[in-house]
Amino acid sequence: MSNIESAHAVGGPQPSAGGRGAEGAAPSKWEAVIGIECHVELKTNSKMFCGCANEFGGEPNTKVCPVCLALPGALPVANRVAIEHMIAAGLAFDAQIPEFSKFDRKNYFYPDMPKDYQISQFDMPLTQGGVVRYWLEDGTMKECRLTRIHLEEDTGKSTHSGSGDGRIAGSSHSLIDFNRAGVPLMECVSEPEIHNADEAVGYLEALKRTFVQLGVSDVKMEEGSLRCDANVSIRPVGAKELGTKAEIKNMNSFRSVHRAIESEIARQIEIVESGGRVVQETRGWDEVTGTTHTMRSKEQAHDYRYFPDPDLVPVEVDRATVERIRKDMPELPPARFARYHCEFKLSVAQATQLVENAPLAEYFDACVNASKNAQQSVNFVLGDLSRLANESDTPVYESPVKPQHVAELITLVESNTINSKIAKELVGRMWKGEGAPKSIVEKEGLAQTSDPGAIDGFIDGVLAANEKSVADYKGGKTNVMGFLVGQVMKASRGKANPALVQERMKEKLT
Numbered sequence: 001m002s003n004i005e006s007a008h009a010v011g012g013p014q015p016s017a018g019g020r021g022a023e024g025a026a027p028s029k030w031e032a033v034i035g036i037e038c039h040v041e042l043k044t045n046s047k048m049f050c051g052c053a054n055e056f057g058g059e060p061n062t063k064v065c066p067v068c069l070a071l072p073g074a075l076p077v078a079n080r081v082a083i084e085h086m087i088a089a090g091l092a093f094d095a096q097i098p099e100f101s102k103f104d105r106k107n108y109f110y111p112d113m114p115k116d117y118q119i120s121q122f123d124m125p126l127t128q129g130g131v132v133r134y135w136l137e138d139g140t141m142k143e144c145r146l147t148r149i150h151l152e153e154d155t156g157k158s159t160h161s162g163s164g165d166g167r168i169a170g171s172s173h174s175l176i177d178f179n180r181a182g183v184p185l186m187e188c189v190s191e192p193e194i195h196n197a198d199e200a201v202g203y204l205e206a207l208k209r210t211f212v213q214l215g216v217s218d219v220k221m222e223e224g225s226l227r228c229d230a231n232v233s234i235r236p237v238g239a240k241e242l243g244t245k246a247e248i249k250n251m252n253s254f255r256s257v258h259r260a261i262e263s264e265i266a267r268q269i270e271i272v273e274s275g276g277r278v279v280q281e282t283r284g285w286d287e288v289t290g291t292t293h294t295m296r297s298k299e300q301a302h303d304y305r306y307f308p309d310p311d312l313v314p315v316e317v318d319r320a321t322v323e324r325i326r327k328d329m330p331e332l333p334p335a336r337f338a339r340y341h342c343e344f345k346l347s348v349a350q351a352t353q354l355v356e357n358a359p360l361a362e363y364f365d366a367c368v369n370a371s372k373n374a375q376q377s378v379n380f381v382l383g384d385l386s387r388l389a390n391e392s393d394t395p396v397y398e399s400p401v402k403p404q405h406v407a408e409l410i411t412l413v414e415s416n417t418i419n420s421k422i423a424k425e426l427v428g429r430m431w432k433g434e435g436a437p438k439s440i441v442e443k444e445g446l447a448q449t450s451d452p453g454a455i456d457g458f459i460d461g462v463l464a465a466n467e468k469s470v471a472d473y474k475g476g477k478t479n480v481m482g483f484l485v486g487q488v489m490k491a492s493r494g495k496a497n498p499a500l501v502q503e504r505m506k507e508k509l510t
Helices: 080-092 198-215 252-273 321-326 331-344 350-353 358-373 374-392 405-415 420-431 438-445 452-465 469-472 478-491 498-509
Strands: 030-039 102-107 117-120 132-136 141-153 157-161 173-177 184-190 227-238 246-251 279-288 290-298
Touching: 030 198, 030 438, 080 141, 080 184, 080 198, 080 321, 117 350, 117 374, 132 331, 157 290, 157 321, 173 420, 198 227, 198 252, 198 331, 227 252, 227 478, 246 290, 252 279, 252 290, 331 350, 350 374, 350 469, 358 374, 358 405, 374 405, 374 420, 405 438, 420 438, 452 469, 452 478, 452 498, 469 478, 469 498
Parallel strands: 246 279
Antiparallel strands: 030 184, 030 227, 102 117, 132 141, 141 184, 157 173, 227 246, 279 290
C-alpha cells in the first residue's frame, strides 16, 4: 500500500407497507424491500490519489492539482490512511478483508468528474460481506447484512443557476467546483433486508455512530460527508421475488430519508393497485412537496464499462496491518448499547444518548466503575452535569468534576448523609472547582440530619409561624402539607431528612 498522506415524518400520515396505517386499519398486503447505498467521505489530510487537502469548503477550484484534474501525464497514488480506514470499517461490521484488492475505472460522462471516469472498485473490493447491527426507538435489535464496502473517489459539486433547477433543459447554466473531486469515499452497500422507514433510519444511525467511534469520518450530512441513496421496491406480503426498484437520491438528513421512503412506498402501492407498473429509475426527493420525482433511467453495471485502472497497482493487504487495526478497535456502538440497556438497565433513550457521545460514555463508565451504581451515575451524568455542560459550553468530561467525585457524591446520597437538594447544590459547587463533595459537606456541616429532636424544633417553629396553613390542613386542605414541609427544609438549610420531616409533620397535625 502506498502512502501519500503526511500526516418522523412531516406532512401527514403515509401508508406504510408491511405495517398498519391509521389506528385500527388492516395490515397492508404489501411489503417494502429496501436496500441502502451510503457514501461516506473519509477523514484524511489529503485526497484519495493526490496530495491536495481534504478539507470542506474554501474558494471553488482551489484545492486541485494535475492528478485530481486528470491532466496529461499525472499519475495517481493510493492513500494508505484511507485504505486503513476502510479495513477498520470492515472489521467493525465483521466483514471479510481479502488479501488482494484492486481499483477500477467506472466510466460515465457526467460533468462532475474531470476525467470522465471515476476510480472505484468493482469485483475485488477491500471488504466483502459483513452485518450492521442496529436498534429501533423501542430498543428492538435488528440486523442487516452488507454486500460490501468499497473505496473510491468523490465527485465534484455542481451548482445550478438560472430559470431551471439543473434537471431540465431550461437551466441557464451550471457551475462545477472540483475541490471535492478525489476526496476518499467509501460506499457501503446493504443487502435488501430493510422493510420500512424506521429500520432505514436505524440502519443509517448505526453506520454513523460506528464511523464516528472509529474516527474514520465526521459523517456530517450538512457538509455532504455522509450521503445515502435508497433502493425501494414493494411486493405482496409473503412473496420471495423482488419487485421493480426505484432509487431515491437527494436526501440530506435522516428526517428526509424517513419521509422519502414513506412517500415512495405509498407511490408504488398506488401505482400497482391502480393497475400500473413501477419502472426502474432514479428519482429525486423534493423536501418542499414531500414527494419523489423522476430524474433519469437507472444505469446497469455494464453501462459503466468497468475495467482495472492501469495507473494503479493492485493492493496487497498485509495481515499484520489487519490484526493491528483489529487489536486497536474500541467498544462498538451495538455492544455498548447492549451493555447499557441490558446489563445496566438504562432506558433506550439514556443508552442511546451515551452511545452517541463516546467521550461522555467513557466518563460515565468511569463513574460506574468507581461507584458500582449505574442508575445513580446516569442520573447525574445526563442530568445536572449535562445541564451545566450545556450552560457553560464545556463538555462534562473536561469539567473539574471527576468520576471519583461523582462516585463520592453517590455514596453520600445512598447513605442518607445528604439529601437530593444538597446533592444538587454540591454538583454546582464541584463544577466551579471547589473539590470533592465529602470535604465540602464536612467543612460546612451540610450533612443531613435525622435527629428527631432537631427536626421537631424546625417543625414547631414553622407551625407556629403558619397558623393559617395549619388550620387549612386540619380543615381538609391537605395539599398545604407540601408548603409546610418546604418551609421546614428552608429553615434547616436543606439539611433535614425530608422523609422524616413529612412523617413527624403528619404526627403533629393529627
